[in-house]
Amino acid sequence: MSASGPNPGPGPGPGPAPGPSVPPAPDVTAMNPERVQMLAEAPREKSPKLPLHIKREGSLAPFRVTGANGDALGDWSNRSSLGSQKSDGGSFKRSISELMMEAKEKRVKQDKKPRITPAAKYYTDVHPLGHAPMPDDSTQYLTSLLRNRNLNLCLQAAPTKKNDAPGKPKTYTFLISNAGMVQHERLSMLGHTRALPLSLHDQDISSSDGAITRTVIGELLEDVWPRLTKSDKYMYARQLRNLLHKMRRESMQKPNFPLGSIESGTYTLLQDKHPDHTYYAIRPSPNQKQFMALLMSTLYESVPKAVSKALISQFRVDYHSVLTHGALCPKNIVVSNNLISWILGWDCAGQYPVWWEYARFFEARTSEANSDWYSYAAEIFDEEFPAELAAYQGIARCQQP
16 A cells, blocks of 8 residues: 555546655554654664565574573474584484484493402402411420410519508419410510510420419409499509500501511411310411411301301401400409409410401400400490401301311
8 A cells, every 4th residue: 555646537647756655644643642743753763675585494503502492392303402412513303213322322432441340348259378487496486385384473462551461472383384474585675565574594484384483463354353333443444544545556557568476487376265275377478368277277167158158247358457466355464553464365466457456355265254344345445446346256156166
C-alpha cells in the first residue's frame, strides 16, 4: 500500500510524480494529549535501506552456551556430552565408535606399562624352617649354651631406717642356662638394662655344670608386690617402663637386621623359651622370616593348615627389632628402697621383633597373689601389640611339649 495514488477524475491526465514513501500518520484521536505532544515533538528519521542479505547455515555466529542453553534438546543424534567435544581449530562431535576405540587404545597402553605389585605387609603362608646347618665348633658351642644349671641367689632386704638391722637373708634357687649367664655378663655393662652381673668368665660357663651362688641386697618383687598399694605398684610399673624405653631406643634396628640371642662365627641362636622347654634354631644371620618359621615349626602336625595360616597372617613382615628380655615378671625383678635394683632371667634375651617383649610378658609366670601384675601392661609398655599377642597365645596353645 502506498501513501498516495491517482484520484479518479472526469478525464484522463497524467498523475503527479511519485514521491518518497511517507509512513502513515498515527491516529491521535484516541490518544491522550501528552502522548500526542510526545509524538509530534519526536524527530522523524528516514530508515536506511538495508541491502538484501541471504542467511546461510555456515555463516551463523557461534552460539554461546549459557544457563539452560546447555541442555541437550531436539534431535537425539545432535546431542553429545561436553567431554566428547574436541577443539582443533573448530568444534566437532565424535561418534560413539570413535570414543570406544580411544578408550580401548588407552587400556592397551596401560596394560603394556609394568605394574608394580605392592609388597605384602603380612605373612600369607607358613614357610618351612629348613634344615639345620652341618655341625661345627660354632654350632656345638651355641647348642651347649642351652644347658641349665642352678643359680643360688641370697637376697638380704635393706634396712628401712638408718639404724635398723638388715633384714633376714632369704635364698632362692633359679634355673639358669649357660646362655643366660653369657647374657648377664654382656648386658650388665649397659646400665639401663639393670642386668645382675654374675662375675663369670667363659671358662666358668663351659667347664662346669655346678651351681653358682651370689648375694645381693634387696628383695624379689614377687614377695613385695602383694602388700603394695596401687600407687606403689604404679610406681614400679613406670620405673620398668622407663628402663624398657631406654633399652629399646638404644637397640632399635631396621627390619633387615639379623635376629637372635647369641652369635658364634657366622651362626646365631634363636630361642622361644618356656618354663619346661625351649624351642631353638641355629642359623646364619637369621631374619624375621626364619624366626616366624621357628615358631610355626613347633605346632602339632594335627593343627589344620587353615589355623596356622590364620595365626601367622596376624604378623607383619617388616617389624623393627630391639633388645628384648623375654621373661619380665616379678620373680625376675629385685627391688630395694622403692627402686628396681636388678633384673634377672636373661636366658632368652636377644635382638627380636618389637612385638616379642609384649607377647612374652603374658607368658612369664608369677604367683596367683600377683595376678594383677598383667593389668599393669599398659603402664609398663609404651607400645602394645594386641593382635600379635592374641596370635602368639594361639601359637603357644598349639605347640608341642
